[in-house]
Amino acid sequence: MRLVQIPKAYRQLRRFRQIVQVLARYGFWDVLDRMGLAGSYERLRWPWRRRTTPELVHGTTPQRVRAALQELGPTFIKLGQFLSLRPDLLPVEWVHELEQLQDRVAPQPWEELQLVLDQTHPKWSEWLIELDPTPLGSASIAQVHAARTADGRTVAVKVRRPHIERLIRTDLDILAFLADLADRHIEELRPLRLPVLVAQARQVLERELDLRIEAQQIERFRRNFQDFPEIVVPAVDWTVHGDAVLVVERIEGIRIDRVDELVRHGVDPGRIAQIGARAVLKQVFIDGFFHADPHPGNLFVLPPDRIAVIDFGIMGTLDETIREVLADILIGVVRQDTRSVVRGLIRLNVIQEPPPPAFFQELNDFIGRYSRIPIERVSLRMVLEEVLAHLRRYHLFLATDLALMFKALLALDALARKLDPDLQTVEVARPFVQQLVRRRYSPLRYGRRIVQQAEQVLSMAASTPLEFEWFWQQFSRGQWPLPMEVRNLTSLEDSVQRGFHRMAWAMVIGSLLVASALLMIRPVGPVWYGIPVVGAIGWLTALLMALVLGFQVLRSGRW
Numbered sequence: 001m002r003l004v005q006i007p008k009a010y011r012q013l014r015r016f017r018q019i020v021q022v023l024a025r026y027g028f029w030d031v032l033d034r035m036g037l038a039g040s041y042e043r044l045r046w047p048w049r050r051r052t053t054p055e056l057v058h059g060t061t062p063q064r065v066r067a068a069l070q071e072l073g074p075t076f077i078k079l080g081q082f083l084s085l086r087p088d089l090l091p092v093e094w095v096h097e098l099e100q101l102q103d104r105v106a107p108q109p110w111e112e113l114q115l116v117l118d119q120t121h122p123k124w125s126e127w128l129i130e131l132d133p134t135p136l137g138s139a140s141i142a143q144v145h146a147a148r149t150a151d152g153r154t155v156a157v158k159v160r161r162p163h164i165e166r167l168i169r170t171d172l173d174i175l176a177f178l179a180d181l182a183d184r185h186i187e188e189l190r191p192l193r194l195p196v197l198v199a200q201a202r203q204v205l206e207r208e209l210d211l212r213i214e215a216q217q218i219e220r221f222r223r224n225f226q227d228f229p230e231i232v233v234p235a236v237d238w239t240v241h242g243d244a245v246l247v248v249e250r251i252e253g254i255r256i257d258r259v260d261e262l263v264r265h266g267v268d269p270g271r272i273a274q275i276g277a278r279a280v281l282k283q284v285f286i287d288g289f290f291h292a293d294p295h296p297g298n299l300f301v302l303p304p305d306r307i308a309v310i311d312f313g314i315m316g317t318l319d320e321t322i323r324e325v326l327a328d329i330l331i332g333v334v335r336q337d338t339r340s341v342v343r344g345l346i347r348l349n350v351i352q353e354p355p356p357p358a359f360f361q362e363l364n365d366f367i368g369r370y371s372r373i374p375i376e377r378v379s380l381r382m383v384l385e386e387v388l389a390h391l392r393r394y395h396l397f398l399a400t401d402l403a404l405m406f407k408a409l410l411a412l413d414a415l416a417r418k419l420d421p422d423l424q425t426v427e428v429a430r431p432f433v434q435q436l437v438r439r440r441y442s443p444l445r446y447g448r449r450i451v452q453q454a455e456q457v458l459s460m461a462a463s464t465p466l467e468f469e470w471f472w473q474q475f476s477r478g479q480w481p482l483p484m485e486v487r488n489l490t491s492l493e494d495s496v497q498r499g500f501h502r503m504a505w506a507m508v509i510g511s512l513l514v515a516s517a518l519l520m521i522r523p524v525g526p527v528w529y530g531i532p533v534v535g536a537i538g539w540l541t542a543l544l545m546a547l548v549l550g551f552q553v554l555r556s557g558r559w
Contacts (some may be wrong), residue, residue, distance in 0.1 A: 012173060012174060015170055019174060023068060034185055035186065037181070062097035065080075066100060066101060069098075069101060073140070074105070075167065077102075077140055078168075081293075084101070088391045088392065088406060089191075107134075107135050113161075113162070116244050117159060120241075120243075121241075127239050128149060129148055132145055141208060142158050142161060144156050145157045153237075153249065155237055155247050156248055158248070168209065179195045179197070179198040180195050207313075208313045211241075211244060211245060212243050214312050221309070224289060228279065231306070232307065233308075234248040234249040251300065253302045256272065270420040272301055272305065272419055274423065277412055281432040285435070285436045286435065288318040290315065290317075290404075291315060292315055292408060293314050294412070294415070318402075322348065323439075324440050325347045327437045328344045330436075333367050336367050338363055338364050341363065350397070350398060350402075355394055355396075359390075363390070366390070375424075380425040384406055413425050509542050509546050512539075
């Protein structure tokens, strides 16, 4: 071991001992024993061995886990909050318990945070005047202070705690070790895939540590809602910024779950529920970029009918391909086509090996049952919770962003029911789902896809002669890496000629497809029944040439 690694190793060992002590005190000695820790550390005679604090072992297992995570500090609190976002893995009672983890810690002395500001922007005090040393909020990773800028605007300054990165990375290394042990030694925990979960949590936490990423996410979210006046997103002040400092416009309002206070200020809760539902559905199904933790503490109402969104540390992303697959699954449900639904789940990597026959039977029952219920009587919460129960029962694992999507939709339904118990969230979702499906089968989308694929074909065709030339030079220099025996050289020459002939045809067909697709997207020349004539002729010509080429290949018997 290098000398520079000794402090890190000592720090990890000391923290590891502290973690195990806490777990043992909360009654998890049997888990530690099954993980093999007791035998490995017997000779150290550590004081935590079989030392359980009686008053701490009362309560359910989820309650004891929550209390232990709370005591272990920032990384474990964040881990618990991350797990609460995974209703696909944890039962409802675990999710509800972990949601109660409080990410509030004692404020850092202002003098220490001032050093962080000095390192980020030495002249910050010339821009951020009247900065209040008393924090508005103090969380595990950062704390927020009110300030006024030199041009008179009120802002919120988020400053990362000093040395928090080192603590979190040390904890994550230890967690990865413990997760691997648990996965190997405790069979009941294997369906949770703890090593994968810890790796995902590491990725989320490391992104949260870099406040520049949060600033970029705010800007992207703000652009997505620039034509949605009911949603207010704070503007980022880029004058003072860095990986440890974020300055945003300060927004003050009424917490969205304080219904009585909203009514006193003349706000219609039903209207707010409609706006919030539309905003979340737009994020998920249209933008593919959504706030992954829309709990009431991150949503404020600005009377009479605007909602302000804050805290963009955890965001979910659904790219176009994922949204297309979701559209295919929804279409399969409507058509009662179980195979289409299963194909979609396979494409999403939810199903990675053949499920048991009971899975298909339950899926058939689920689709048949909900297809017969009028949409106005369908409960979004019941549908989502039943889907999640199926996933847990068959140990099916969602990608992080898909799990965050489920959590965001569940949070939407819970908030909507609190604001307006009569709101039918499924009915509100109908136009967004319809738009998702329309985009899935849009001619414009197909045109773009053809252009992209044709460009790939042309790029490959363009690079092939260069690769062949390089291959020929290597061959002529006697640098052929594999032994081979050449026979029927005349036949080989004929095959090469046929190959080049077909390649030329393919390049012409690809060029025609690209040009025709562009002409279909941006019509030039006469239009017949809404179809650009020149583009249609190009498509037909390319189709005819493709048929001829295909016929030649089939007739030759060589694929």
